[in-house]
Amino acid sequence: MTSEVRVPTLGESVTEATVATWFKKPGDTVAVDEMLCELETDKVTVEVPSPVAGTLSEIVAQEGDTVGVDALLANVSEGDSGSATAPKAKEAAEDPDAASQSDRGGDAPKAIDAGAAEVAAREGESIDVQVPTLGESVTEATVSTWFKKVGDKVEADEMLCELETDKVSVEVPAPAAGVLAEIFAEEGSTVEASATLAVLTTGAGAAAPKGEDAKSGAGAAPETKAADGKDVEDAPSAKKAMAEAGISRDQVTGSGRDGRVMKEDVAKAVAAGTSAAPKAEAKPAAPRPASAPDDASREERVKMTRLKQTMARRLKEAQNTAAILTTFNEVDMTEVMALRNTYKADFEKKHGVRMGFMSFFTKACCHALKEIPEVNAEIDGTDIIYKNYVHMGVAAGTPTGLVVPVIKDADAMSFAEIEKAVNAMGKKARDGKLTMADMTGGTFTISNGGVYGSLMTAPILNPPQSGILGMAKIQDRPMAINGQVVIRPMMYISLSYDHRIIDGKGAVTFLVRVKEMLEDPRRLLMDL
Template sequence: MATEIRVPSLGESVTEAQVGEIYKKVGDTVAKDESLLELETDKAAQELPSPVSGTIAEIAVETGDEVEIDTLLMTIDEGDGSSQTDKDEDKGSAAASADSEPGKAHDEGQSGGKADEGKGGRLIEVNTPSAGESVSEADVGEIYVKVGDTVKADDPLLELETDKAAQEVPAPVSGVVREIVVSEGDTVAPGDLLVKIEEGAQSSSSASGSDEAADYGGGQAIHGESGTTASRDERHDGEMDGAGRDPAPAAKKLMAENDLTKSEISGSGKDGQILKGDVLAAIERGKDESSSPAPKKESKPAPKRPQSAPDDAEREERVKMSRLRQTIAKRLKGAQDTAAMLTTFNEVDMTAVMELRKKYKDLFEKKHGVKLGFMGFFSKAVCHALEEIPAVNAEIDGTDIIYKHFAHIGVAVGTDRGLVVPVVRNADQMTIAEIEKEIGRLGRAARDGDLTMADMQGGTFTISNGGVYGSLMSTPILNSPQSGILGMHKIQERPMVVGGQIVVRPMMYLALSYDHRIVDGKEAVTFLVRVKESLEDPERLVLDL
C-alpha cells in the first residue's frame, strides 16, 4: 500500500514552507520515524519523519521548492522498510560476536580495517543543515568526534555557530566516522559536506576495547558501546561516576585537554551538568592561583626590572568573535543608528509584590510546580500596559506602522555565548503561573544551548532584568524592530516619604527605552506609570484593571 507524505500544519499563521534538505532518494528504504526531509518556515526549520516503514517510491519536490500545507512531498510503498538496515546491523552484530571469540579480535585488529569493511555499509554524507531564513553560512565550532569513532544515530558530531544561535549537528545513522572534511573555525554554507559515516560499521577498537582505551585523550564525546564507555571512565579515574548528567560534549573535550575532572568543576547546567563556560571558569581560576606569587622565604631586595619590558602586543590575546556575538553587536548598533531612542525612568515600591510572594510562594510552587518569581508579575503588568498604549507594542515597516494586537514578550537572558532573547508567546493570554513555567523552560534551554529558532523569533516587546547582576540603573537598547524595552533593576531599600512619614521601602528603578518616531513622550510615561501601578497594587492584575 502506498502512503502519501504531505506538508503538515506548520503552526499558527504559517501557511507555506520551503523544502530544505531531502535526506532520501527514490528507492531508499526507510524505517518508521526516520527523517525524510526538512521544511523551513519563517519561524523555524523542522524535520519531517516517516509515518511508516517502506521504500521511497516517489519524491514530488526538490530542495528550495515553496510548498503549501497539504502539498504532496513523497510517496512511500509500505513494507519492511528497515530490512536492509537491519541486515547490515545483523551482519555487524554477527561480526562483533565473532570478534569476541579468542584470537579473532587481535587478528582482525592487525588487518588494517578489514573488519570495519566487512561490518559496514554505505557511506552517509552529513551536510551542513539549513539554519533558517536569512542564514547563509555558519562557523564550525567544537568537533566532538574523530575519524574512527563509533557513533549512534542522533549522537552530536559537531557544533555550528550562526549569527542566530549555536546548534549541534547529530549523526543521521549509527556507524563509524570515516572522514571529517572541516576543521574548527571553518566557514560553511548550507549543503556543504561536514562528515562521512559508514553506516552500520563498528570500529575494531570497539570490539577489542584496547586500542581506543590506550589512545583515548578525552577529546571527544563518548558514543561507543557500553564496554568502550566503561573503559574510558576507568581511564579517567571514575570521572563519570556519581549522580548528575555527563558534561556537555564541548565541556568534556575542554576538561580532557586541561586534565580536569568533574570533582574540580561546579556545573551550572540542568541537573548540575557541566557546561563549557563552567570549564572555562575553572581554567581561569587555576590560572589565577598559579599566577599568585609564592610567599617569600627571606627578605631580599626586589630584583631590578629588566630594561626592556614586554611589548603590550605580547600580552594581548586576539580571539575571533563568534557569529552570535557579531550579530549582537550589529543589531544593537543598528538599533541605535535607526531608532530615535529615548529612555524614561520611574521607580516602583516592591513591598506589595514581595509580601504577596512571601505569603503564597509555598502554595504556588506546590500547586504549579514552579517557583513564584518577579518576572510573572512584570510580564503581566507589561501586557496590561501594552493594551492601553499599543504604540509601545508596534513597529515601523517603511512608511507603515504595524500594531500588534498580541503580546509576545521577549526575556533577555545572559549566557556564556552572549545575550539571547527567547520569547514567551501570547503572554497576554497566560496566567502568571503559565508565564513562570514558560520562562523557566526558556531559561533552562538558553543555559543548555537548546534554544530553537522558533524560541527566539516574533517578539513584540522585551524585558531585561539587569537587577540580577546588581545593576541599579541603566538605559537598555531596543531589540529591533521592536519599539519598547523595559529595564528592571536591583531592589534597593531606600528611605521614602509615605503619608508624611519617612519609612524604609524596597524600591526598584524602572527604565523604558522607546522609539520616539512612533511613541510620544506622553505615551511612554503613561506606559511606565501603568506598570508601576500594577506592581504596587497587584490586585489590579487579578481584576484586570
C-alpha cells in the first residue's frame, strides 16, 4: 500500500513553498514521523515528516521546485521499517563502510579515519569522541547541550552534543554506532580543541550498559510503546526541543501516530508548565506567612551562552568606541513590489531561487557605497581604510542569538547570485552551520527588523564597520502624491553610522541614494 506525502499547511496567507532539501532518496527506509524533506517559504522553514513507516518509493517534487499547499511531494510504500532495517544492520556487521553509508541514506560517508572505522567494527571496543576543529584562531568552546545520556544507544553520525564558541554552534556527531559509555565534559564546561568529550563503546557487547541502565531505571528516558508492542521513536526535532527545554519524555503527551512526540507537543508542554506555576500560586487566599520563600527563591539564574556574551561585549564596545548617530528616511516600495510581482515567476524558473527584497536593498546599498565611500570604510588608529569592494553583512536572528553572515564581493554579484547567497547563508544560520569564515570580513551590514514587525529601527554598528542600514516593515500609509492623497506601501529605513568618519551630509546623501534607487529600480540598471 502506498501513502502520499503532501505539503502541509504553511501558515496564514502563505500559499506556496520551495523544496529546499531532501534528506532521503528513493529506496531509503523511513520511520513514522521521520523527517523526509524541508520546505522554505518567505518567512519560515517547514519540516515534512513521513506519515507511515516503510520505503520512500518516489519523489515527485525535486529540490528547488515550487509547490502549493497540499501538493504531492512523494510516495511512501508502507511496510515494517524494523524488518526493512534488519538486512541493513546485517550488512553493517559485515561491511562497516556500507553500514555508515546506508545509515545516512546513501550520502557519501564522512571523513572518519580508517583506524576508527576498523575499531568500530570490532565488538566491545572504545572510541573517543573529541572536540572537532572549531575554526581559525578559535581554541576553546563551551558544551551547551548533550542530546544523549550515558547508556544511550547511538547511530553513526547521530548528533551527540552541541558546542558553542564566540561565533558559531558546532554539532558533534558520533564517530561510530554503539553506546555512550562515559561523558567527560558536562554541560557548561569549557573544552579546548581536540579535547576528549566522551567515550563510545562499539559492537554487540555495547548493548549491555543500555540494558543495565534501563533495568535500574537510571538516566534513561521512558520508552513509548505502540498498541502492537513496538517501540515508538519520537521525532528528532522533538528530542532536541526536549533536551533544550530540560524536560523529560514522560512530561510530554505525544500527538503523533502511536503516541509519538512531535516538536509542537514539546512547545505545548513547556507552555503548560509555565502557565501552571502562576495558577498554583494564586490558589491560596490567605496572606503569605512570614516564613514563605523570598523573591530570590522564585528566580532562575541561567548562564549566558558564549555567543550571547560575545554579542553583548561587542555591542557595548561599539557604543563606547564609536560616535553612533542614526538618520531616517522612508521609501515608497510601489515600484519594487510591482517589478517583483511581474518577474517573480520567470526569475525563479530561470535561476531556481525566489526574488526577494534583499537583493534590491543590497544592490542599492552597493551603488550608494561607491558614491559615499566613507560609509564603507573603517578607522584603524589614526588611519582611515577605504574598501574598494563590498562584503555585505546580513544580520539574522536565530534561536541562539544574533549572527551576521557575510556575502563576499556583493557589489560584483547579480540579483540572482545575491538571492542564492542570502538563502544559503540563512539556511546555515538556522541550522547552526555557520563557520568563522562565513561571519568575518564584512564592510557594511543590512539589518531587517521588518520581518519581526518593527515599524522603525536604529540598529547598533557592527564594529569595525562604520555603517549599518536598518529596514522596517512595509505598511500601507496615506501619502500626498501630485496633490492627491493615495495609499502607498511605505517602509522606514535608517542608517546608523560612526560620526567620527561620516559626517551628516554623507549619511543623509547615502540614505537618499538608496531611497532613489528603490523608488525607481531602473536607476540600478543604468548605474545612476
